[in-house]
Amino acid sequence: MKRMNILVSSSRQWNPGDEFIRKGVERLLQNILGTDQNWLLWNRNPDLFIDRWIDRRMRTDFLTNSMRDPSLDVVDLVVFAGTPEWFGQPVERIYRCLLTHPDVPVLVLGAGSGTDMPQLAPYEVEVLDRSNVFITTRSPDLAECLNAQLSTPKAIPLPCPAFYSADESQGWVMRHRVGVIVQSSGAPNQSIGEELVQGLITELRKAEGRIELDIISLYIDEHMRFSRLGLKHPCMYSYEPDHFLAQFSKYSTIISTRLHGAIAGLSAGVPSILLAEENNFRLRSTQKPFNDFLPIHSVREAFGLAAETSAEQCRQKAMDLRSFRTNAFNDLKGRVKAFIADFMPEESA
Structure with missing residues (x-):
C-alpha cells in the first residue's frame, strides 16, 4: 500500500x-x-x-x-x-x-x-x-x-x-513543584521587555527557600543568561522539544512568559499561568479559546498563587483541565x- x-x-x-x-x-x-x-x-x-x-x-x-x-x-x-x-x-x-x-x-x-x-x-x-x-x-x-x-x-x-x-498517558505527580518558563530581552524576534525580565528575576530571588521550582529556558540564549545569575533554583534547557514535554509533566504548576510554553504545559495536564505585558495582543487573543484554563497574571500575582495553592488544589485543576483537553x-x-x-x-x- x-x-x-x-x-x-x-x-x-x-x-x-x-x-x-x-x-x-x-x-x-x-x-x-x-x-x-x-x-x-x-x-x-x-x-x-x-x-x-x-x-x-x-x-x-x-x-x-x-x-x-x-x-x-x-x-x-x-x-x-x-x-x-x-x-x-x-x-x-x-x-x-x-x-x-x-x-x-x-x-x-x-x-x-x-x-x-x-x-x-x-x-x-x-x-x-x-x-x-x-x-x-x-x-x-x-x-x-x-x-x-x-x-x-x-x-x-x-x-x-x-x-x-504531550503524551496524555502521564500520571499526576503528587509533589508540589513549579516550573517557571523564562524569557529574555536579547533573543532576536523572540524577546520580551527588560522590565518584565527584571520583575521575573526579582520574584525568582524572593522565591528561594519559599517555593520549590525550576527555571526553564526554551532558547539557549535565555539558558545562558539565567544560568549566570547565581540563583539557587535548578536551570533546565534542551534543544529537543520532547524533553520539555516530559519535564513539564513533573510539575504541579507552570508559570510562563512564553505562550506556547504555557500551552505545552497545559497539554501535559499541568495548570499553567501566563505572564503577558499589557499590550501583547498575540498572547491575549490566543488565550481566549482556553476559557479559564490559561489565566494571565502579573509576575507578583503568579508567584503568589504558586506559593498559596496546595498540591491538592493543583490536582483538582489538573483533572478539570484534562477533561477540557x-x-x-x-x-x-x-x-x-x-x-x-x-x-x-x-x-x-
Whole structure:
C-alpha cells in the first residue's frame, strides 16, 4: 500500500513553540490516520530565508534535511501547522504550487497572527477559498478577519494544536513543584521587555527557600543568561522539544512568559499561568479559546498563587483541565476526520 506523503510547514531548531504545534498536529493526524505516513518538512527557520527579516522567501540552496521545493506532484496533503507564518513570503512557493495542484487538500491548523491582522494576497485567497481547505485559528479575532476575506466563511477559532503535543498517558505527580518558563530581552524576534525580565528575576530571588521550582529556558540564549545569575533554583534547557514535554509533566504548576510554553504545559495536564505585558495582543487573543484554563497574571500575582495553592488544589485543576483537553481534542478530531472523509476518502477507509 502506498504511504501517504504529508507536507507540513513548521520550523526546526528555531522556535520551540512551532515544534509543540507541529507535534500536536502530528498527534491529531496519526490518531485519525494511523502512523504509516511520510512527514515532509517545509522548514521556516529564518536561517533558511534569503535575508532573515528583510527577504523572507526560502532559499533553495540549503543543506538541511527538509524540502527545497513543494513537490506537490507526490504530496497527498499540505498542512500549515499554526504560527503567524502560515501565509506570506516563507510559504509563498507552497501557495503558488497549490494553484497548479487544485486537488491537493489543505489543513490550516492553529493559524496565528502578530499584532496586525493579515491581508491575504489574491493567490492566497484563491487557494483558501477552495472547498478542500480546512482552517482553524487560535483566536476569534483572526477567524473573523479571515472569514471577511473569503467568499465562504470557514475559519473556526479553536485552541492551538500545541494543546495536544504531550503524551496524555502521564500520571499526576503528587509533589508540589513549579516550573517557571523564562524569557529574555536579547533573543532576536523572540524577546520580551527588560522590565518584565527584571520583575521575573526579582520574584525568582524572593522565591528561594519559599517555593520549590525550576527555571526553564526554551532558547539557549535565555539558558545562558539565567544560568549566570547565581540563583539557587535548578536551570533546565534542551534543544529537543520532547524533553520539555516530559519535564513539564513533573510539575504541579507552570508559570510562563512564553505562550506556547504555557500551552505545552497545559497539554501535559499541568495548570499553567501566563505572564503577558499589557499590550501583547498575540498572547491575549490566543488565550481566549482556553476559557479559564490559561489565566494571565502579573509576575507578583503568579508567584503568589504558586506559593498559596496546595498540591491538592493543583490536582483538582489538573483533572478539570484534562477533561477540557479531551473534549477539545475530540471536537477537533471529529471535524478533521469528516474533512478527510470528504476529500481523502481512500485514506479514511
